[in-house]
Amino acid sequence: MKKLLLAGLIALSSQFAAAETNTQSIDPEFAKIESMVKANNMTGAYQALDKLAKQGNAQALYNLAYLTQTGQGTAKNEKKAIELYQQSADKGYPVANYVLGKNYITGSLGLPTDINKAKQYLGKASSQGFDDASIDLAVLLFSENKPESDKAGLAKLDPLIKKGNYQAIHAKALYDISLGFKNKDEKSVQTGLTSIQDLAKKGYIPALMAVGNMFVNGNIIPQNLPEAKKIFAALAKENIPQAKESLAVVDKLMAEQAKGGSKAPAKKS
Template sequence: MKKTLCALLVTLSSMSLFAEAPAVDPAFSKVQQLIQAKDFTNAYKELEQLSKAGNSQATYNLAYLTQTGQGTKQDNKKAVELYQQAGNKGYPIANYVLAQNYASGGLGLTKDAAKARQYLEKASSQGFDDATVELAVILFAEGKDSSDKQALQKLDPLIKKGNYAAIHAKALYDISQGFKTKKEAPVKQGLASIQSLAQKGYIPALMAAGNMYVNGNIVPQNLPEAKKIFEALSKQNIPQAKESLDVVNKLLADQAKNPPKPAPNAKAKS
């Protein structure tokens, strides 16, 4: 169960990368036209003017273009500096990007869990919901009652406004607590939440449901159903879906070679 839960939490965290960024400022209409025309050099110059005027989103976009080397020379060090400037100006997704890169060692940064958490907390305090959910997942992973309490407090306002990621994180927590305390009610509650999210097409919940059908630790194993889920997600190029589908296909092939033997007392149907 512990391995299953950890895998689901990893899925949840990875899906945060697909979060929707804050709304685009109308001042970016010219920049958008230049980017659509693939004129990144002039788009970069336009963003520089907006950034100098104090536009934090422009500074964030400069950081991204510098990171990818579009419209300017690729420079990770400068990109980090620009992300920091954007974050300090109040653009939360810039702090979230820094958190991810300190966690992974990207952008030439040395892995630093403390700094990753620091930037995650900063993004959360600036109102970036995905950062708040990710912080809650980290707190749950600490396995302390006090940390669980903090995590639930962070998730509660997001759950009340219908944030799918927060509902999903709480559902996984409920399931783990149910197994830990050997109480059926939290497990049922968590499963109901995941099933509801999956029906709404929420990808992390679909991945979680697929993993549950494969492992058979929480719900009865159902490889054909897991295959349907992972096939659909693979067509959307969802990370980890293709690998999960390969695992399911191998398990189905093994079952076909070695079908389960009927129970000794089972009677053949006439």
């Protein structure tokens, strides 16, 4: 799994670099490194990345940081990984800024929880065109519950929504629902719900999870545990994180309801 994740990160980095330059082809050195990863030659991948990193290659620094963070091809060292991510970020690599921002949100990799620094790094990645950073930054801004922050967050999401970015549409939908409950505005809740349901119909996994949870909670739409079970069971087969746990919760609730239902007639007789 780690091997596949790293391969994905390298591929992502390569694709992003290509998107930035448009006319330049992907560095063949990274194609070689990805081949090493696929062959499970993590030591070779680390050594090749280390060589490029020493030449000041920001992409190599980023991937070297990930290997160091996870202990693949080298000893696990989170402190060193942060230093490498920072070096990559200092050279303007968007994904490195994004990773630092995410870790300042969660207070992981030895970093303190620092929302201001998180916004700073996510802001840099966002300004460099990294869409995931724009969305996470918008969510952070929404959490401040201030009109000016809401306005800034919506401004981050708007261009992505216009491009049809599912993640941005989902974030806006959750914002609409939350705002609707806060202001007792049924129209806002319905707008958000419709967006999420549309995304779920298109197979967008976070939206499917959200709809499943709505069926369980029954606070936005009527409770429907069989329908929730159907959703979570399908996602669990795809090994989607949290789906198995959600499925277990639904099974427990259904069992409790069935048990309560079976007792009811006995009390009446």
